[in-house]
Amino acid sequence: MARRRSRPAPETPALIDLRVLFVAALVASPAAYRASQGLLTIDQALTRFLLVALACTAVSTLVRAVWPMVAGPAPEPVPVPTDGQPVSPQPE
Numbered sequence: 395m396a397r398r399r400s401r402p403a404p405e406t407p408a409l410i411d412l413r414v415l416f417v418a419a420l421v422a423s424p425a426a427y428r429a430s431q432g433l434l435t436i437d438q439a440l441t442r443f444l445l446v447a448l449a450c451t452a453v454s455t456l457v458r459a460v461w462p463m464v465a466g467p468a469p470e471p472v473p474v475p476t477d478g479q480p481v482s483p484q485p486e
Contacts, residue, residue: 414454418447 422443429439 411454414450415447418443418450421450422446 422439425434425439425442428434429436434442
C-alpha cells in the first residue's frame with residue numbers, strides 16, 4: 395500500500411481559512427441568534443459577522459507574523475538510522 399504524501403505548506407498561507415471562518419461564526423453567533431428572534435435585522439447580523447471575520451483575519455495574520463519571533467529557532471533534527479545500526483552522536 396502506497397503511503398500518501400502530504401502536500402507541502404505554501405510559502406504564503408491563505409488570508410482566510412476554514413478555522414478563521416469557524417471562529418468568526420462562533421463569535422458572531424449571538425448576532426445570528428438575535429436576528430432569528432427578530433431583535434436584529436439581517437443586515438445588522440451580517441455586518442457584525444463581517445466585522446468579526448475581519449478582526450479574526452487580522453489577529454490570525456498577526457499571530458502568523460509574530461509567532462516565529464516568539465517561538466525562537468527550530469530544534470535540530472534527530473538523525474534516524476536507516477540500516478538498523480544505532481546513530482552515534484557527531485563530535486562537536
